[in-house]
Amino acid sequence: MISTFSLGGKTIKKRYQSLKDHVYNHIAKEIQSGTLLPKHKINEVALSEKLEVSRTPVREALIQLASENLLEYFPRKGFIVKEFDTNKKLDVFQVVGVLDALAASLSISHITESDIELMEELVKKIDISISQKNYLDYQKYQNQFHKVYIDKCNNDTLIELLDSLQNSFVRQIYLSKDEEKLFAVLEQMNKHHKQIINYFKKRDKENLEQLIKNEHWKITYIDMI
CATH class of the missing domain: 1.20.120.530 (GntR ligand-binding domain-like)
Known part of the structure; x- marks a missing residue:
């Protein structure tokens, strides 16, 4: 589905996101803005509460990001923002x-x-x-x-x-x-x-x-x- 909004008198189309995509894009923006830095641990509970979603889409987004080599997963430690050279x-x-x-x-x-x-x-x-x-x-x-x-x-x-x-x-x-x-x-x-x-x-x-x-x-x- 597609929603629309206006910016400067121009109508902009915007696709609805799944909850997983919403979480994925939120994490990406946090890193792009410098809010989340390399080696930062992702707090799944806090992220779930902040975005008002269940743990399932949060976990799905984190797994996708790890599979794309953007996060690293460590047993008993969780997901860490990967550092790029x-x-x-x-x-x-x-x-x-x-x-x-x-x-x-x-x-x-x-x-x-x-x-x-x-x-x-x-x-x-x-x-x-x-x-x-x-x-x-x-x-x-x-x-x-x-x-x-x-x-x-x-x-x-x-x-x-x-x-x-x-x-x-x-x-x-x-x-x-x-x-x-x-x-x-x-x-x-x-x-x-x-x-x-x-x-x-x-x-x-x-x-x-x-x-x-x-x-x-x-x-x-x-x-x-």
Whole structure:
């Protein structure tokens, strides 16, 4: 089943999730945001109570995550967030960059004026998040920004691959305890978002693809991934 909601005057479709998927996505977002760090033990009881679900979907989600090599299971200890090395993270970013650029390229002829307006609205919200040093809002709005054109690429396999990588437990944005440095970097990322919008307006497929693949997803600050 599909529900709809409105964002910036644009109707967005959203599929209902199973309880297991709900738990799975919650854990992924917690790790993406830095709330759950590598080697953190997952408290099944607390998670069940927080999400108001039974232990069964929690256990199903954790088993799936372990089977995907994203969590580790230790007898008598439980499920632990797996730690990825830097090379693994760089590999994921490289793949995301290529696929995201492809999605943008495929969507360029399908992007409407309302899509452009929505992306511009999200860029403004990102600017506010940066000014307020609100990392969680930055993360939320930048994900929504990319999703506008990814959902218009007319390639379900590509969309599913990018969704899967989004939950790969490798953060798709930088994170650092040095807030000044962090938000200066995120401000530069949002400048890329503005440039992406400009290329969509011009229907400039070549520069759009090059920007996303070779600049936007290029990892310059390895210590912050």
